Amino acid sequence: MPTELEELVEFLHHGNTQIRQIACEHLVGYSASNAAIFKKDQLGPITDLKLLVRDYTPIAKNALTILINLSSSQDEEVLKTLAEDDAFLITLLKKVTNPKDPNAGLTSQLLANLSKSPSLERLLKIELPVAPVSTSTASAPQSPIALNQLLDLFRSDTNADTNTDPDAHFDYLSYVLANLSAAHASIRSFLLTRQAYDGIVPLSKIVVFTTHASLIRRRGVASTLKNNEVRILPYLLLPLMGNEEYSAEETDEMLVELQLLPEDKQREADEGVLVTLVETLLLLTTPREGRDVLRRSGVYPIIRMLHEKVASEQVREVYKEEEGGVKDREIEEVF
Template identity: 50%
Template sequence: MPTELEELVEFLHHGNTQIRQIAAENLVGYTTAQPSLFKYNQLEPIKDLKMLIKDYPPIAKNALTMLVNLSEDSEVLGCLMEDDPFMESLLKRVTDPKEKNADLVCMLVANLAKSPNITKLLTLSRTVPKTLSTSPFAIDQLLDCFVKGATGTYNADANYDYLSYPVADLAKHEEGRVHFLTPREADANIVPLTKLIVFTEHGSTIRRRGVANTIKNICFHIPAHERLLANEGDETDSGAGIGLLPYILLPLMGSEEYDDDDTEGMLDEVQLLPPDKARESQNDIIITHLETLLLLTTTRQGRDRLRAIKVYPIVRELHLHSDDPEVREACDRLVQVIMRDEEGEGKEMPKLEELPDDDDQIVEIA
């Protein structure tokens, strides 16, 4: 015999709209308090929720909220990801400029990206929303939503910030990294990564975090390091330079002043910063950028490039102005690589723990 709650769950597919709405409203809390309830009768409630996202807006909103909470479960995740028509229904809502629940849908897509099957977005072709994109591919359309969402020019009810999370997860896959580094013929030959890197200092923490992790994951693709390190538009053996470095370094910098020895060779974009320049406020994002720089030291060319543009003084100042032990540790790891001798070469440069004490703050490595 079904329990009272199981009977309530069955009302999700009731023919009366008001009853469906009451059931949805009352069940939201159980998605976190008792998620196993929604596996009743071979995931029948999940199948109902997939249908309810097409229901009236208040019901659809509750259904999406429940699916966001429940999609952490691997069995539920599999049920959602194996349903291609369901994925298309989500994409239709994300790309609809009048969809009021678009950000909730983005949150659900972000959770679905934990499945390796999310790579289907790289090749999935669908109708082109004329006011949004020129590309028939789902991933390109999602990136266009993300870009336009930053200024609210596509959907007044959505900022699309959470789309940065599935993009970061896609960049964990080799085919995803290659996609984001390849000019898109259907999108005026734009390299997708260049659409993302401009948001490393955006006002949204969610957007900054997702973009930072996307960049880091892409930097695991070592053959692309030459292009990533080169100035934007400069020709390299592997294609046009992407000019990634300013977008990683600027979030690490505050309004500190550097002496002439430090600034000689620094990128133009990171010099003469305004007196109100603020450093990234989230320590986890700072650490992600430091780890990205560390990945870029994988090759000798990368290490030489970071030395030439004076990354060391920037990391030194970050270390001096941070009281977070994990940030300091990440600074130290990077310094150990970029300031050490290459085999058979000259005097080793100072490590962070060897720097003289600052007048106002003692330098310590946790």
Template identity: 50%
Template sequence: MSKMPTELEELAEFLHHGNTQIRQAAAEHLVGYSQTHTTLFKRNQLEPVKDLKLIVKDYVPIAKNGLTILINISHDAEVLKALASDDAFLETLLLRITSKKEPNANEIAMLLANMAKDDSLQRVLELKRDVPKELSTSRWAIDQLLDCFVKGAEGAYNKHADYDYLSYFFADLAKFPQGRSYFTTPQPHDTNIIPLTKLQVFTSHRSHIRRLGVASTIKNSAFHVPSHPTLLSNLSPDPALPPPSVGANLLPYILLPLMGPEEYSDEDTEGMLDELQLLEPDKERENDVEIMKTHLETLLLLCSTREGRDVLRRVKVYPIVRETHLHVENEDVREACDRIVQMIMRKEEGEEEDEIPDGAVVKAGAGAPKLVELKDDEEEDEDEKIVDIC
């Protein structure tokens, strides 16, 4: 004998009611329960989820509530799979988010960001669809979404949307090898532009969501070690790179957020990238420690090869990291600074012993940071050699 549906379950059944006002009332009331009652939307083989997918195409207020519910319940693995693996639903979302007049584009961006946590959504990297002519010239869905994000910042393409949450979508795609390859490879159909160069310009944007998502996309892309020479190069053309010999010039965009108004000595600035010199006296350092930590982790990834470490030494990354360590009172940020210093200040195989001890690390102390020689665990630290940095 089947149990009687509860009032809430009955309410969920009204999501497919033929009367618009009843559908609207049901969706509106269910939004509040979607954060705490995920199982409510999974009954009868996910029938409410199927209804919600259709509601996305409904009248604007109903669609908005439907999208909000889907955003809230997509943390559930079963719901996530039902959304991410549905080709027709994905096309519905793409059709709407690329429309210049879509009033719920931001909610769609948030839902796509959640859906990207499912492995199956990697297929968006190989998906071709009709060209939204006002937005893009590319048939590739991923290019169209990138155009939404770049051209749509601050309502420039669609007055209802800023597309900031697409940066989280890109960050999740960049966790997959195919996504990293896309973001770091010159695209022949797009005049050999490297997609990451379209994103990196937003590392100093006023939107916190955009800065964090872009920083995460860059970091995840940097796990693709073969792309490091391209990411580190600021030359175009660069004869050291394979054709089309285009450098991404990534470093200024991840170093600028780490920098404040500090003045550097001539010795420190000699060789520093042009974009990082003569900054305004009111230059502000990134104020979110998660974003700072993410940029520092990107630098650590770029330290993973000898060539990368050589570039970071040559363009004077060390003084920037030193000042970051000195001025940011956060243990995670300081620890990340320590690790970078260990990588770029150590001597390489075949080099003479440097003035700075092998494996030197910045340690927080009173006043300026200190470089402390690292000892083996079994050694006593009473004779540690401390070198002050002025």
């Protein structure tokens, strides 16, 4: 005989909307402590919940909450069936990029959980319809790449939109970036690559949130920077370096990848690229952790040599303008 709880799970695919709503509402409380009931019949209830995220708003809200609880556990089977389902992932991406969806906050939280799966690296390849992120950014450049759209949502203040639920924030998207950048070199490379559609380096879109009011956002961004700074520094610094020699002490402080470069090593010739790289390094000095990493990595001698060897007013101006506004001596010690 099935238990009352097992019978309740069966109502998730009932044809009557009110019955589905009641079942979903009552099951929320069991999803954190009794996950096994949702794995019956070869994960049949989870399949039902995937469909319910597209149901009426109250039902979708409860379905998302249940899936968040289930995916928060260490159950690899649940994570796999959610994260590797292309159709379901597209559904979530369309929901979170819909400025009028009242469950956007919950959807972004579920995406954060799913980003623990290696399969979410495909956010770099998935393309979505290009649509205005919000009324305030309708004229802004748009990218069809899913990860670009998530980044733009993250940095846009769509909470202020009168058509959007005040709770439909995108703070949890910072954990998507943190999880993905920790696991995938392709994501770390993406964060450093100027995007053609808006001419911006993605990393610069998130560094500014290290002092944001939202603790969730600050933690996610801090984790992303922690995951990326040491790993991305070689990509930032190598193009700034030529075949110059440094003292033994300076060389020892540098990252291994930057030591003993070949005699024919050429510095990046394009001024625009050099400017972008220096600007990105300066952004990394925003949080104290970033300054500490740069200092330990022997960045100063490389920047000093760059300004000695590159006769580019454009590059020099970036440093000069930043230096003129710097009040924190710690930043001056790095640069």
